[in-house]
Amino acid sequence: MTQTSVPTTTAAARAVRLTKTYGKGATEVHALRGVDLEIRRGAFTAIMGPSGSGKSTLMHCLAGLDRPTSGEVSVAGQPLENFNDDQLTIFRRENVGFVFQAFNLLPMLTAGQNIQLPLELAGKRVTDETRARAQMIADTLGIGQRLGHKPSELSGGQQQRVAIARALVTQPAILFADEPTGNLDSETSAEVLDHLRRSVRELGQTVVMVTHEASAAAYADEIVTVKDGRIEGVTR
């Protein structure tokens, strides 16, 4: 059940006949076995599946963190396979945001510095405008008062909210969240997921979340189920 019928103009990301194989010969592992997928713009998509299903590999390929063995990926209308490493890096910097399960923040930088980091890496001058935007996002996420603290001085939920703020600050075409609540208790998880959903509703942000928890997937508009390297189904 693929979504090829949907016009590409509305797709934030698109994968065609995607395969990814690790190792060779006897140790060969097929993480993805021909995946076709479109991520709808302005929607909250959850990629669900048990561990080892290939959902993380799918996300890595969609986000330009890893290269597929075969198949095509395009993000924001741009095919990724022709990019070299530097071009891919800059593309990620400009179009993709990330929130990971853990080790999301650089320990030696403050929360505020972490949020500004993608702008700095792009060599952009920190203007009043960007600072105001960062502050607005931080305030929206309820961490406006904690920007001067180092990650080690923040709670797990606060750390994840800083990570979300950092992902949003560049206004990426698509935001990937890899098990963003994996390390959190249920109450904090709910808060973080709520923030992600609000960024979709209020800011029009496209969000793709990889998770193995059905309760987390329930926040999404669409749920893509992955098993053994194949897409098993898409629910809306």
Added chain:
Amino acid sequence: MRTVLFASLRTYARRYAAAVVAVIAAVALIVVTNALTTATKAGLFAGIDAPFQNAVGAVDFPSEEVTEKYTEQGGWPIAASMQSVRSETKLLGQEIMVGAVSTEKRWQWQDLEEGRFPTAAGESVVDANAAKTNEVGIGDTLKVGTGESAVETTVVGLVDAPAMWSSPIYVTLPEMQGWEDQYVQTVMTATTGDEADGWLNTDDYLTELQTQLNKEVNVVAYMVLIFAFIALFVSVLVITNTFSILFAQRMRDFALLRAMGATKRQVLRSVRREALALGLLASLMGLAVGALLGWGIVALVRQLAETAPLGAVSFEWPWLVGAFVLGVLTTLVASWLPTRRLMRLSPLAALRPQEGFDVRGAGMFRIGLGVAVILAGVATIFVAVGWDDAQIGMLIVLLGCAVTFLGVMLLGPVLVPGLVRLAGSALATVAGSPAKLAAANAGRNPKRTAATAASLLVGVTLTTGVLTGMNTIRSATLDEMAAQHPIDLALQAESKPLEDSVLDDAKSVPGVDDAVAVPGAMASVEAGGKPVPVPVVAPPGGDIALRDLSVKPGTMVISPVAASAFVEDSFEASGEKVTLVVGDRSATVTLDVREIDGAPQISAATLRTLTEDPQTYAVWVRAEAGADPEDLAGTLGALAPDAELINGKGQRAWVELQLDVFTWAVIGLLAISVLIALAGIANTLGLSVLERGREHALLRALGLTKRQLRRTLAAEAVLLSAVAALVGTALGVFFAWGGSEILVGDIMPDATFKLPVLQLVGVVVAAGLAGLVSCVAPSKRATKVSPAEGLALD
């Protein structure tokens, strides 16, 4: 636990690279020193008994009377003198050691290679090697010495001689006795001698001589050992740091072992055995590397310089065992502190997520202690500077330097990251976010950063200290040399005036900038009722000499050697009046005795009262800046074969060369410690890269390009090494200032403290560049990991 030990060694072998390199370098340095020592001794001792085949005994450094006594009884002196030697066409050298050869068969101890031994005065033998390089052959006539004591001699044979007793040329004894500065090292006796003269029988004498030589060579070896100990000290810092980082990374493994039932003691023992194994292995490799290097260096030197007195390399057990034990001990001592930290480890640590590492900086106690120790050290240096006795003052300065350095090391965890942050924010304005990230990274584990910097600090402090100290000594010495030898080159007539053509000939010699004829006369001074001939010159004005040499009227500037011809105590003769006589005229002058080159100098006015018709008694030459003084001397010497050639430029160049060779030898030996420290920096960075795999992946995911990541790591290495270099330079200069203040006050009153600015800048730049080189491998490894792989790292 043995399984764990071997598995750990296998797994982490590569991460110990810097520790192994450090131990190998220090151990190898000791072994190489031993190889060079034994080769030198073998070279010196080879054939040391050759002259003594027919001697019953010998007296070392005999007085003139003793030499005479035993020579009359059929003995033979091993005598030598430094003289200038000319062939028919050129000056072969100004200060060539001339030995004595016997006309009697039993004292002809040299090995004849070609021709025959002399049978009478006027014949000589030449060392076969020296003959080859100077293109001298049998039948050539050589002029040895200058002035009236010069002798003409015909080469009748080529000889070879053991290094200990060899000279390039040997003349017969009667000719040698005309020279003032000949000295007798040993007189061999044909019969039993008096113990009162210090006579020993041949066997005892040779044993005694070897013991003496042994001691002298050993003194040099022990000096070199100081540098081995510096290298070992730096190794301790590098190894301690390596273990600290590795153990921090393996904390979870250790905790897991504890959770599975290993006792604290078991874990500790396993880790200490790991260190022991590492020390044993690295020390063994150090022995092998040192042995190979030792052999290689000696073989190379013998290949390049056939006459170098190097014999076969052998290794002495005490040195090898000592080097090995020191290497192992260094490793064990260095691992002691980091392993002790494991005792605090609880089994529960394995079950908690890794919380990072011991990132605490220095506590208040440490900061306070550091500041107090630095203040004490600085105060000690200032006390020493004011000390009266230079030797004790020097010792106090050394103590003050050591204490100050200790204080800086204590304060390191605050000082180094602080300075790195400062330098980083300066760099960030040019290099952007990589520099900012790098500065933040350097500040995240203050103790590790400080320890890494400390290892480089040792080498840089010592290097800049030596450079600065030597620069002060050097400029003072060179000033003194310039004052003593203000004329580049001079031809000085000894008995009759120079021919008029000499001046023009000299001017046309390539490399001669300008030359001037110096007017003078042959005067005489009455001493002990007899007139003593003294050539005098009146220095001309102009800029031919480095300084104005004009003499006050009524004064005669004279060297102690020249003055000794007519005064009792030439060194105390300043102020005495003597009367110079030329024909029927005379002038009374006041003596000013000091070390000058050439004939006594008087004023032009005094010369005019002595003679109406002054003649050229000297030609002074100013050489072009780049001209080789020895080449010039060779050509100029041939212009006036009877004149004495004075080579002031050559003497200055020689002293300069000596100072430079000494300085660079010390720097070269210190470089070993600096290299060890750089290996340490590379290792720290490499291990940090492993630790930060996930962070780098995150940064890459967020849009840091490979090049930016490389730049971040490069900036971290450069910041660290540059800060260490700057702090080290500041310390080195301060220490050198303390040392030279004492020298200035006592030993070298003319010395002023001088900064070798260019060299110091060179050290800092070199350290920065070396830091850049040290990050090549780690940053290659860091950029090899793709972001997706990095994120999957634990």
